[in-house]
Amino acid sequence: MSDLLVSGAVKRFGDVEALRGVDLEVGAGEFFCVLGPSGAGKTTLLRAVAGLERLDAGTIRSGGRDLTHAPVQGRGIGMIFQTFALYPHLTVHDNLAYPLREARLDPAQIERRVGEVAELLRIGHTLRRRPATLSGGEQQRVAIGRAIIRRSKLLLLDEPLTNLDAKLRHDTRVEFKRLHRELRMTMLYATPDQLEALTMAERIGVLREGRIVQVGTPRDLYQAPGDSFVAALVGAPRMNLLPAVLANGGRAVALPFLEVDGGPWATALGRFPAGTELWFGIRPHDLAPTVDAQAGPRFRATVHLTEPLGDVTVLDLTVGGTVFKMVLPEERAVRYRVGDEVPVGFAVANTHVFSRQTGTAIR
Ligand SMILES: Nc1ncnc2c1ncn2[C@@H]1O[C@H](COP(=O)(O)OP(=O)(O)OP(=O)(O)O)[C@@H](O)[C@H]1O
Ligand SMILES: [Mg+2]
Incomplete structure (x- = not known):
């Protein structure tokens, strides 16, 4: 009622x-x-x-x-x-x-x-x-x-x-x-x-x-x-929204430094032409330093700034010209200093894709 x-x-x-x-x-x-x-x-x-x-x-x-x-x-x-x-x-x-x-x-x-x-x-x-x-x-x-x-x-x-x-x-x-x-x-x-x-x-x-x-x-x-x-x-720190394009015959999302495929958006992306401009979204909490045997996409980024908030630390990272944030529990964050390289990974299940033209989620 x-x-x-x-x-x-x-x-x-x-x-x-x-x-x-x-x-x-x-x-x-x-x-x-x-x-x-x-x-x-x-x-x-x-x-x-x-x-x-x-x-x-x-x-x-x-x-x-x-x-x-x-x-x-x-x-x-x-x-x-x-x-x-x-x-x-x-x-x-x-x-x-x-x-x-x-x-x-x-x-x-x-x-x-x-x-x-x-x-x-x-x-x-x-x-x-x-x-x-x-x-x-x-x-x-x-x-x-x-x-x-x-x-x-x-x-x-x-x-x-x-x-x-x-x-x-x-x-x-x-x-x-x-x-x-x-x-x-x-x-x-x-x-x-x-x-x-x-x-x-x-x-x-x-x-x-x-x-x-x-x-x-x-x-x-x-x-x-x-x-x-x-x-x-919704969410803080806010979701990283990175400019990307649709590539590989409409199957993958190409970031300047990485190609990602197989996310929850993969099928829906098939409706769009190659070259479509996208936002690739991932929350700072869904990024983490990788360990060697870990599956999933990964890349190396440089620590640009650290922002300790007590129980967690927000790391500002850069790769090429792209800047984004990663949130880590304090005890994992302490080993990283400004200028360090971090191997970063994530699960494709936690990623989001939006049309850059309309802003609408694709999934
Ligand atoms: N009495 C009024 N005369 C002219 N414009 C108004 C009037 N009341 C609201 N507006 C305009 O209507 C729009 C919506 O205003 P509103 O106060 O509803 O926003 P809000 O979401 O409550 O914002 P805030 O979070 O700042 O309180 C704004 O552009 C505001 O300038
Ligand atoms: Mg108001």
Whole structure:
């Protein structure tokens, strides 16, 4: 059962087409992330769902109702904004109670709900204080509390972690997963951060320039990106995308320093003429120094830069004029220094090929 159905959503701001025909279906109780770079249209999409922007075309349905022209109030949708605005002159308690007072709940019920939400979000100790006296993370939890206190079934979250520091971001990611489990709400969560999307979402829709270009589980997007944009967006460090051409009668992918054949793309490549320009994709985690007896493609590269990250090290390698990255566990990386030659190998099963003309994955 779907809880939110967006069909053909178009939104223009003058000459800017912020949404260019967005189709999206979010299941009841699902944690769905909209992942896209700045300017992709995430906020516009969420604001349209909330009723804060009027669409130029398309429809929005939720819980079996057509909401396209419904007023903001009464949609039964909660929203947490990129900048979480709390009322500075009200205490935390009154910030939380505000939406319920607006909805004219009786005072005893309001007190009970404020207590429940404060306990759920662990902000009970802050209820008498004003927002300015809280830490960033506490303020964020109050903003979450205010969005969920009305118990809407659908919660929209627009980059809610952007203004938090790294540690708080991590803790709050965990918190959102717990809240999602405990409240059984449908969550539509917009973020430009692929790590947030991969760690929290049950499914992700990738938004690019006002269009959804791929929808799938985190695993789908990581293992089978539909195009080079998604391939580069999902996973860190990002997938190496090396310029290549189709060679050997349409059977092999020719890199400047290596010919590769027999990958998961081999059959599909047969449809393209020799000389077709391609991107050859391999993730930094899928490259490793070879040992002598190892099967699979291999080549020699030179260490250009090392970037120790603690448990792993990112090695920047060059071969000819091509630069790419390899990730190694720290204990394997320590033996390599800038200028060293490394024998590098990989499994063809882990490689991706994209058309350079359209960006589309070939498989
Ligand atoms: N009120 C507006 N007037 C004019 N243009 C707008 C308006 N709101 C959004 N836009 C434009 O629409 C496009 C999408 O903007 P939107 O805010 O939805 O992007 P976003 O994905 O949320 O980006 P970010 O990650 O930076 O928040 C951008 O080009 C933006 O400049
Ligand atoms: Mg935004």
